[in-house]
Amino acid sequence: MKDELRALLETALEQLKSDGVIPQDTQVPIQVERARDKDHGDFAANTAMMLAKPARRKPRELAEALVRALPAHPGVDKVEVAGPGFINFFITADAAYQAVRQALEQGEAYGRGRQGAGQRIMVEFVSANPTGPLHVGHGRGAAFGGALCSLLAESGYQVHREYYVNDAGRQMDILATSIWLRYLECCGETFRLPDNMYRGDYVKAIAATLRERRQDALHHPADSVFAGLPRDAHEGGDKEQYIDALVERAKQMLGAAAYGEVFELGLTSVLDDIRDDLAGFGVRYDQWFSERSLTESGAVDRALQKLDQAGYLYERDGAVWFRSSGFGDEKDRVVRRENGAITYFASDIAYHLDKLERGFDHCIDIWGADHHGYVPRVKAALQAFGEDPHRLDVRLVQFAILYRGSERVQMSTRSGQFVTLRELRDEVGTDAARFFYVMRRPEQHMDFDLELAKSQSADNPVYYIQYAHARICSVLRQMEERGMEHDPAKGLASLTRLTETHEQDLVTAIGQYPEVVANAAAGREPHQLAHYLRELANGVHTYYNAHQFLVEDPDLRDARLCLVLAARQVIRNGLRILGVSAPEAM
């Protein structure tokens, strides 16, 4: 409808141009929006006001002229000029009822758009280091990413969901070493734990598995393990240097094969846990991309060579630097350290080059807000490769700040004091957690009160929406109990019986759904859908309280049931995009 109105205005505009009312070369974007206020009709256009300046005429005069030049349209009931020069469109009831027909006929396809048709888009999200279980901070990225992917798919994009696994690097070595130390405890050794090791219970669990599998084969006396190491932080030393030394000691004493075994056990255990956790959260991936595979395949070396050949690398202080400052980054960055090891950034360069080479039209990265400093350098690398940096869209998700009641919960992965995503799911349920996360704009700092989310009270808006869905299901059950029947075809033929204000509001809301999906996808803003669903549910509840659906008059009953069934379909479709279930009973 919006597009059709836009076309009508386009025609009228051309008419005014040929009539000489406005200059031939005038260019204005034709914007048609949903009117906020019902008094302003269904749609409003500000075209006349936009034209006022170039045409050097009063907006209202232009609006009148545009309306006179507007071709007739069967769906347009009347057109008014209002306010400073808005053109308000009132569409016919029949055109509005069309939405109900479409929702029922198209079913779960209602709301699908074609904006992304023919385009491949890759979304990389969560990508937490496999050094421990996901915590509630990752949950927000997972919920946002999952919903965004569904939204894009609903808009016609071919979506590829990817998780980048940081399975190389120092943090993984620290995990492996932490597991080995816990294993040594299982063997009966006692010692002071390093300040910088991973301490969560999951480490103990992995160590126990290791002990069960290898018995005492990897056992070394604590005295020899800790002999000659530098001071740890609690002894006045540096915790980083200490843990690095301990990692080296573990590699020496275990040998490459056994160390690799501990390392792999840690990686697969944690990764399996993350996979399982995300699957339980309703988030699925097409690919788990290994960072290690980039170094092993030589992709990192190739990427660095490419930069070198283009003249963007140089040596200084024994390290190799990328001249990212030439592309808007605030300083140059090291890609190969003095000791010869490549940096995390170097594999990131290779990874993003790989993404583009795989031929996606767009790439979206969803990162935690603490990584925002990385955006300029990654985009700089893309530019150095001669790529358009706009092919990569980095979306930052702010942290969820956890509260228990009014008390803030401090989190740190290393100390093991954190609330895991799994705990959250167990306590508040996947539906509530996913909806809660996705209700807010991603860049908004968000307060997540565990007590509130756990309370299972009406404070959680997801119940409100689910209840609207369940209520409609309940009406159908009630109908059968009373021996009544519903004839959809008759209902659709009787839609003109829906003359109540509540009914027309609901019809309008159902008709808005496809636009909401399109807008939310285009802006990468799933929260728009969440808010819409709340409003739609409100429309259902209000209607329910104001009128009986199961009335004696069969035509009216069929029409009303068609209306609420269309609403149910929209709720179902919308919740599915957000990863929330639509129960038939609460």
Add this chain to the structure above:
RNA sequence: GCGCCCGUAGCUCAGUUGGAUAGAGUGUCGGCCUCCGAAGCCGAAGGUCGCAGGUUCGAAUCCUGCCGGGCGCGCCA
């Protein structure tokens, strides 16, 4: 110090990309089950859109400067 994000009702947040009289939820107060599920509905109260300028027909929205909060500024990941 520099950079990014945020500041809207007591609290938690929307605000259709610059539009008409700034909206929800929650909390407070007052109503509604002889009625398809009260996890619901109806009503009332609640605002210097952080502050000050600027841009224009028109600003919560765009620009500049302050104030306040979060995050980031490693040859860490």
